[in-house]
Every structure is written in C-alpha cells, then in structure tokens.
Amino acid sequence: MQSAASELEPHASERPLLLLLLEDSELDARLLRAQLDEAGLTFHLERVSHREDFMRALARGHYDLILSDYNVPGFDGLSALNAARRFLPDTPFLFVTGALGDERAIELLKRGATDYILKDRLERLVPSMRRALREVETEVRRRHTEEALRRSEERYQLVMRATSDVVRDWELETDSVHWSDAVEQVLGCPRAALGSDVEGWTRRIHPEDRERVGEGLRSTLAARTDRWQDEYRFQREDGSYVVVADRGYIVRDAEGRAQRMVGAIQDVTEARRSEEERQRLLSEAKRRVEFEQQLVGIVSHDLRGPLNAILAGASMMLQRDSIEPWQAKTVARILSCAERSNRLIRDLLDFTQARMGGGIPVRPAPVDLHEVTLQVVEEARAGHVERDIQVSQSGDGRGQWDADRISQVVSNLVTNALKYSLEKTPVRVETRGEGERMVLCVHNQGEPIAADLLPRIFEPLRRGKRRASRSDRSIGLGLYIVRELVLAHGGTVDVTSTEAEGTTFTVSLPRTPPAAAEAPAGG
Template sequence: MIRILHLEDSDLDAELVEAALDAIGRPYSIERVMDRPAFTAAAVPGRHDLILADFVLPTFDGISALAVAREQCPDTPFVFVSGTLGEETAVDALKNGAVDYITKQRLERLPRTVLRALAEAQAKHDKRRAEAALQALNETLEVRIAERTRELAASNAELQTQIIERERVEDALRLAQRLEAVGQLTSGVAHDFNNLLTVISGNIEFLAREMTSERSQRRLAMMKGAADRGANLTAQLLAFSRRQRLAPTPVSLNQTVASMRDLLQSSMGGAIRIETTLQPELWPALVDATQIELVILNLAINARDAMEVGGSLTIETANVTVTGQPTRPEEPIPGDYVMVAISDTGTGMPPEVVKRVFEPFFTTKEVGKGSGLGLAQAYGFVKQSGGGIRIDTRVGEGTSIRVFLPRVEGAFESPSQGASSSDRAEAPASARRSVLLIVDDDTAVREVTITRLAEAGHVIREAGSGLAALASLEADSRVDLVVLDFAMPGMNGAEVATEIRKRWPGMPILFVTGYADTTALMTVGAVGPDSIVQKPFREGELERKVALAVANRLQPGLRLVSSGTAGH
C-alpha cells in the first residue's frame, strides 16, 4: 500500500489527481490536507511514502511546504502538482529538494513520475542502509578478524585430523565402489554362464546313458568334471557379488571347527601343525552352515600355500564386541560378533597386496595354483551374512584373517542329527501322472529341463516366456506345478509368480535360476531351500524337489524320503 500525503485546496483537482493515480496499478491511500497547520502536523517521518503538493494555496505556498517537508521528513520524496508552475520556479523547486513536478494539464505523466520517485527513494534508503552496514562492519572488522584468527588457530589441529579421516574414508569408498562394480559384473557373468553349464551338463548326462564304450565314458566324465568345476566357479562368483542363496541358522562354530579337523589336517599335509583355541561358552552364530565350512577350508588352504616348508596353522574362536568404526569396506561395523580366526606362520602380505586381496581373480600364486576366488568368496559370503573380515599381516611373519559373524540372540539348542519318522513319511503314489508347466526363455535350457522331468514320469507343458505361461494357464489351469525360470526378458520369474498367485492362488511354483535376487524371491514366497533349484542342476536335485512340491500339493505337510541333500 502506497501512502500519499496530498496538499491541495481544490476538491476538483484532488479528484483529478486521484483518478490519475489509479493508473499506478498498485493499491494506495491518500491523506489530504489544505493548509499549513494540517500539513505541518501530517509531515512526520515514516508516515507517508510520497508527498504531492500544489504550488499556490490561499494561505500557504508550495516552497514553504517543501521547506517544512525537508525539515520534518527529509527522506519522503516530494512532487509538485500545479497548474501555474513556471519553468524558472520549477527549477528552483528541484534545487530546493523536490523530486519532480507535474502540471495539472499533463496529469497522465503522474503515475510514471510517482513510481520513479518511489523507486529512487527506495534506492536511496537501500544505499544508506548498505553504507551504515559497511561502516559498522569496518568498525568491528578488527575485532572480528582477531576472533576469527583465534577460532582458526583453535580448530587447526581438528581440521588436520578431519583431512586424514576424509582421505581414509575416500580410499575406503573407492575400494568399495570398485568391489561393487566387479560384483555386478561377476553376477551377470555367473547368470549367463550357469545357463550354458546347464545345457552342457544336462546333455553330457543324456549322452552318458547312450554311449557304452569305456573311452567315450571316460571322455564324458572329463567333460562332466570340467562342467562341475565351472559350476563351482560361478558359485564363488555369486558368493563374492553377494547374490548367492543363503540359509542362515544358529551354528556352533566350536562344533564346526572340531568336526572339520580331520578334513583340515588332510588338506594341510603332515608338515603343518594345526592348533585350535576354542572359547568356552561361545555364542551361536547366525550363518549358513555349509558356506562357513567352505570359508574356513578356503582360508586354511590359503594359509597352507603361504607356508612353503612346514609351519603352524591356528584356528581360534571368540566372542567379540566391536566398538570402532571400520577403516576398510570388508571390516565389521560396531556390534556383537562370533569370531573365527585362521592364522599362519607364512610369508605374510605387503600393503599393495592387502589392498587388492578381496578382488576376484587377483592372486599372487603361480599359474594353475589358484583361481584368486577364495578370499573373494569369503568376503562376499561374510558381508551378505551381516559380518565382516579383518586382516592382520606382517611380511615374513605370517597372516591372521579374522571372520566376524552375527551372533544369535537368546537361547540356542544344537540341531538334532536325524529327522523323526513323521518327517520322513513316504509320499503316497499318485493316481495319475503329474502335469508340469516348464517356463524358460532359453530353448536349450528348457529342453534339458523337459527331458529330465519327462524321464521322471511327469506330463510336460512348456512356455518360452512369462506371458506365454499365463496364456497357457488361462487356456487350461489343470497343472500340478509351475517350474519357473527367474531371469527372463519382459516379465521375470518374480513378476510371473506374483501374477499366478493373483489368478490361481493355490498353484505351487518351483523356481529354477542361475542367479536370483533374494529379496524378489522372498516377496513371492520362495523362502525355503526346497522352493529353488540352482542352475546347473546337481544330480537328482531337480527331480527330487519337483517330486516334493507335487507331493506337498497332493497331501500338504508330507516330505519325501531322500538319500541325498540338495546342492547349494
């Protein structure tokens, strides 16, 4: 709101001025006065934004009004609006402090003049305020400089500490990013490689049934062994990239180490002495029992290779509470852990090797002596399990690798060694052959799956995509089990499973995958080891889990008798 003080004795002229002010385009208010006493009383600082004044009044003139305004409210812009203002008089008025003058015959100029006067007044106000602030700044500058100097001097030591810590964190971040990038690459390679191995392994098994010559059987066995080594390689890659399927359970690491002693001794050879230091009352660890055995074995083999002639291997367990923040990506965050440490008296590792020791395929061993995946697999498994690893090593003295695993809270009982008779009940024979829908976008993989399950006595329907599978079920939903690939273009297995659950809630699903997102599988209900078959297929695993799924549909709760354990 623009506040205007108008000195005008003519009612008509006042109305004309007010009409002209409407063109300003902004709200305004006018306080009108007609004589000296009223003007003198109204012209006070901060009350008005602008003064408009006639030049000739009966008992008062504009020059006198300008003098009063300059004395009482010098910051308020003053504009003459008069019908008799001559050029010489106007010049004198401007010299005495008026901002502008307008003749009543040219009132159309008034809005522009008013806006300009207000803008100039605001600019002068801003300038004075800036000058005052600058003056205050100059007056306090020396004091502020002294205070700031003291602050900088006091924080210099802390700043140096922060710089060192930042460099450490940046180094750790770069390492973590490099390992994450390699992990993403290896998981993709493992997925595609597992599909290839499924086709290779499956067809080797089929050929082995048809070929009878000893020479052919020997060659097929060599091929099968190579395919199995490839499957183990992809399992290690998935472990590093933290994409493997884990089944964490409460595990006593003391029992694990004790049960592995004979295996470790045979792997170490007679020249290496094995010692164990097992803490009594050790907390149970929440970990995949099979995978932690592989980690301990791999670390022990690495230790053996680091000891050229004899030496000592020590395996230690302990309850540990970590309080410090990690300095490297593989180290544990603060918390309670169950620790198992493998220490050797070997050659140790220099710092440049320690920096890369968890990278896949990085090895200092001779060609053919190691894949460079042992520590990478341990790293991936331990981080996926929620723990960490620390390496303490000195060149020429040996290395200690400590594995930290999350503890189980609360009471813990050792798992029983055998299943009860009720758990091992035979599934009743089905009155008809079960119908399976096999869904896989890879034709060669699908053919291997179909052949194995058809030979197991099942009736097979097939689909090459998720949409094709849904269309097949729409046409005929009389299916006992859907065997569903996880990684497919378009709709992946999780999305297909979600849609099947919506349309056919009771339909059982068995996932077949070379690599799967654990979270996505859990979302669609694949929470147990019997709901997933890993590619490439281990001998009998696919047939066993399909039979179990079909039997559970016929009579929920029954389990099949099995002479073997599903592969991981």
C-alpha cells in the first residue's frame, strides 16, 4: 500500500488524499485548492465553515490531513485543535491562517499542531503537508515496531514461564548470560550462583563431562551450523547431580560468526533412570529366556534318549510270544506312559520355540488331508477302543501342508475331544473340501467350555474345568500349539461351545501355503 506521503508526489496513487478544511472564507478556500491543484495532487477536499459541521466531520470519518483557519466565527483555532486531537490524534493538523503571533504559534505547536502556514505564503503549503505526512508515517512505523517488540518480549516471557525447561540466552561478544526464572526450580541452582557469564554454567558440569561438552560446543560455534545439543550431568546447589539435555540455537552475522546462542535445558534424570531400568529388565528377560530355552533343549535332549530306549524295549517285550498276561499289561502301561512323555516333550519344545518369537516351522508338501485325518483317527481308536469316533469326509482333500504338523493338529483336537466328553457319547471328525480351502471339524458332546474361558481357550496353559484322569493330564499346551500350527499354514481355528450343541473346533486351511510357508509362524 502506498503511503499518504507518497501521494503528495505528482504521480500520486489512485486513492486521493483525504483533506478536511475548516475555513469560513470561500475565497481563501479557492486559493488553497488552486495551490494543491498547481502541485498536481490527487485529493478530495471536504470544507466546513463552522463548529458543528467540523465536529460531525471529525466523528464521521478518517482524514490524511486537517487544515484549519485560526479565526472562524464562533470557533477559535485552539478549540478546533483540541477537538481534532481528541477524535483523530494521529492525523496531522496544520493551521492555514492570517497573521499569527510568535508566542501563539509556539503555544499551538506545543498543544499538538503539526505546523502553520500563513495565507500570504501558500507556496509553503505542499512542502509542509509533505513533511507532516512523512513525520506521521515515521511515527506510525516507530509505534508499530515498539508494539511488535513489546509483543515479542511478552511472548518470550510467557514461553519461559510456560515451559518446564530452563532458557539460557548467551551473548557471545560480551560473554553475558541471562537465565530464565525456571533455573532454580529445574536445576536447583539460584540464578545468582550461576553468575552473568558462561563460566558459572561450565563449572557446574560434571568433571567427566566438561571437556567433552566444551569441545563439542566450541566445534559447533566454529562451524557454520546453527544448532548444538548435548547431554551431561549438572551440579545442583546441594552438590548432587541431575542429567540434563541441553539444546541451543546459534545466531550468526552476515559473515557467519556466532553472535548469540539461545538454548533450553531440560532435566531428563528420571527419563534416563527409566530407560536404564528398562534396558536392565530387557537384559534380564533376555538372559532368562536364553536360559529357559537352553534348559528346555538340554532336558528334552537328555529325556528323549532314555524314553526312546524305553519305547523300543517295551515294544520288543510286547512282541514276545511267551509274555505273561500280567507282564503284557505292565509293559503296555510303560509304553503308554513313555509315549505320553514323548508327546509332552514335543509340546514343550514347540511351545518354547513359539514363545521365543521363532514360531513353529512347517514344511508344506503335497498331501491328502482326508488320508492324514483317517490315519490319526485310527491311532486314536486303537488307544481308546471303548470310544466311538465317527468320521465323515467330502470333496477334494488334496493340498500343500506339512503332513506331520497337520497330524499333530488333528491328534490334539481329537485327544482334547475324547478327554472332555462323556464316555458314552461319540466324537465326530469331519473333513471337507470347499473350493480353495479345506475345513476340519472336531465335535464332542459334554459339559460346555466356560464362558469366561472360551475367549482365552487357545492361550498356553489354559485347560477346561472338567477334571481329567491322571493318565490323560497334560500341561495345557495342546490348543495353543494347534493355533500356532494352523497360523503357520495361513489358516484359522475357531471354537463354539454350548450346552445344547456341544463343542466344535473348526480349522480352515488354504490349499496353497503362504508365500513364506517355510518361515516360522509368529507366536
């Protein structure tokens, strides 16, 4: 926007200069207008001739300049000046009048008049108007600058009060430092104790950190960067130390020399203690997991050797023709216990591997799920001759799965159904091909799974409330391992359980394994 002062030039802007003239003489008003026209000004002149119109004009609008005769009938120049200062205090006020004594002229200037021009010397009018408008523009700019500085200082003070950081302002040329009021609250050190130079700050840095901090700061100041930060221990007034994070912004001159650095210091003692404690706990957890993994590996390896020997010896004894019935019964019990122990070791190893984040590895290959299921059911029937296990199969059963792991899924679900169902009720196993997926359902009738347990049934070490026989007891990993193996194949497993409908576990498997089927499943 072009200023009013520039509008006095012959190439004035499109907006005319707005002038208010208090003049009762028509002739004098014409002479004044002619002087402005001769100067080539673009202006709009509003002339009033008595007090009432003058007061209404002041109250109504904005003017770039006010021109006034000193002697108007019924209204003297001093009253007009006072009214103008009250309504439009920033608008230049020029007297254009006849004879005016020096003492009165000085008095009017003291009261706020910008200048005065005698009517017989109107050639001074335009230069005086130009000077008055420049002075106003300069004054407005000065006030705007002062207001901006005041607001900036106010914001600075508010920020220092609002933040929990200590603000430090360091003038490098004079080595003077100003600290915010938060220094005592945050760092436990009175401002007076820090002094007014940087030495008061550096001597409180821990001796083991001081050289590093100083070297880093000097290097940053000598470079062209405008930011510096470090973390160090700072001594409080009571001799104790706090850990602080110190960040600074460097102001440089045109040649890049550092002139000033404004920084913020934050007490991060508790945050560092929390981080150290977190790292300690993580380290302990890692060591504990590694120990548990190693222990499980050692135990399972050491146990499997004797168990394999027991299984082999018991199987050979059962095949002897001369074995007595009571001996056969005892050997069969030994064989059953050894097989159950072997399953527990396998479950424990799978659980450990899954919980360590490695998941349970699967190796898909072409297999028929119908055949795998029938084989597992036949083994279950042989071990539970008193139970009725029914099988129904439909659709194409072929797909890419890990046969051993799928057998483990079916076995765990069938064993679970036998364990938690009434002895006189059947267990139904169904496999059916549905497009690109295979569905396995295992159903049993009996006491339903408790409502509070149902959402967590696949979590490790979760078991139903029904008390199983001593020979059937497990460590509660079967369903957890089922879920992990199903997930490893890219499938899903769900359960429904009601008093009327019984309990059904449903496994859905894609025929094509996931892209990373060889990778372990997430635990």
